[in-house]
Amino acid sequence: MTSVVKKLFSKNKKMKSIIVQNLTKTYGKKEEKVLAVDHVSFEVNQGEIFGLIGPDGAGKTSIFRMLTTVLLPDSGSASIEDLDMVKDYKKIRKILGYMPGRFSLYQDLTIEENLEFFASVFNTTVAENYDLIKDIYIQIEPFKDRRAEKLSGGMKQKLALCCALIHKPKVLFLDEPTTGVDPVSRKEFWEMLQRLKKQGITMVVATPYMDEAALCDRIALMQEGKILSIDTPENISNSYPDFLFEVKAGKTSKVLRALENFEQKKNVYAYGEYVHLTIDKNENFSELKVVEYLEKEGFENVEINPIKASIEDSFIRLLSH
Amino acid sequence: MNIENQNIAIKAENITKVFGDFTAVDHISFEVKKGEIFGFLGANGAGKTTAMRMFSGLSIPSSGTATVAGFDVYKETEKIKKNIGYMSQKFSLYNNLTVKENLNFFGGIYGIPRKNLKIKRDDLLKKLGLEEEKNKLVSQLPLGWKQKLAFSVAIFHEPEIVFLDEPTGGVDPVTRRQFWNMIYEASDRGITIFVTTHYMDEAEYCDRVSIMVDGKIAALDTPTNLKKHYNAQNMDDVFYELARGAKRSE
16 A cells, blocks of 8 residues: 555545444343344544434434443444444543433533533533533523523523533534424524534434434434435435425315325325325326326316425335335 | 304413413413314423413413313313313323223223223224234334324323324324324314424414414414415424514423
């Protein structure tokens, strides 16, 4: 290997923050054995936001618990910043931040006390890394003497994020930080993550909300312990293999029922105010056929448009297989 | 009850709930028609849960008047409880009872006679395709199944109204749609649906939607009219437009 190639190689290797290979985890005994994580492999580049997207029970939390070194895998391996998940767990703990799904702060400590506690555990001070959390902390600072148990959901979420960041981690794991949070607060939270990204922190975010997938650099779609697809949100949308249309012709439930019996239909499902209809690309199809069919069924003002697949469309297609 | 009210499932006038010097629910007024799918939206902390607790007979209002299924929210809370169903993501079924035991238990609580109960139970298990799972513990069912079963249990006693508090949180997109098909079916049978959700596409599936901001109802209309009124592409934009001005959070 020439020195140039070597250099490139090592540089390329350095760009990977997380490498996961064939990670597997089962729970329970013999008959009740549950395969929670099933040979999962993925890589996360330094400084990117990587999303694990999937419903409850997909295995997201189990993966997080293994990568944050609080749970041992049955088999497979993973490294974080070139540190081995099993052998170097003590070193890993120093460089990662973890915001678990359930609220994890000390309820009977105040905002300020919680933050100081987490800083002291990592042998640092709030002052030392204040720059990193400043944007977020000033929003809750007016209430710094309030106990954590008395905080609103949005404030708790912000405090938890500050506590996960106070030791300036290289990698941040966020397990469903926005579950049960209203759409406005969800948007604000993602704006905070985008700002953190600019500081160079690598982030792995788990979420059941498909619309948040579009805000990640790359995503893994997960179901029942397996990864169904990994790519950028854009590429996942672009590689949708079927024709996809949105249809509107009055009451959604009625349009759905009618299109169920449309001959060339591959799949049909409600999507907000529209019904989405998918057609195999091999079909000799024209939109007019849908219009004619629905009009024959008694619908009026039929509207049909070809559209680009969203992550939710892609996910539904993967689940329907 | 007069004739005019027979088609009204919930009628609220200036319902208010005050905790100390905090007005959680601030003079809200609305009507929900029988069989309607009514979406009850709002930011965290807007007062949705407090309002729901009053309409399900669990909390007495500070002022205002309301009837639920024709019963008064001050004096007839026990009658209200018998005539409604309730399901939330946090609590719905007993995990350490089997599917069959859960159905027997809730059927019993709502006073379904034992003979009818068995028939109704077996019908339901068949309809849900859960016959083979009937002796399994609920904890062993996948989340999607649990949610569908929980909804069926909530309407097992054929209540006039069912309150659904974020019923689809964390559920995959296919199961979420199957769940909504069950809601449509119940609504077709005349059961009134009162539902909260953080999924704005689901707001589109409601007949009418109210959006609470800081304890008040800031908007109430059909999804189509709301979008028109706020000149918005979708319900997500409507919600954002209304809720971003909120002063308080949970």
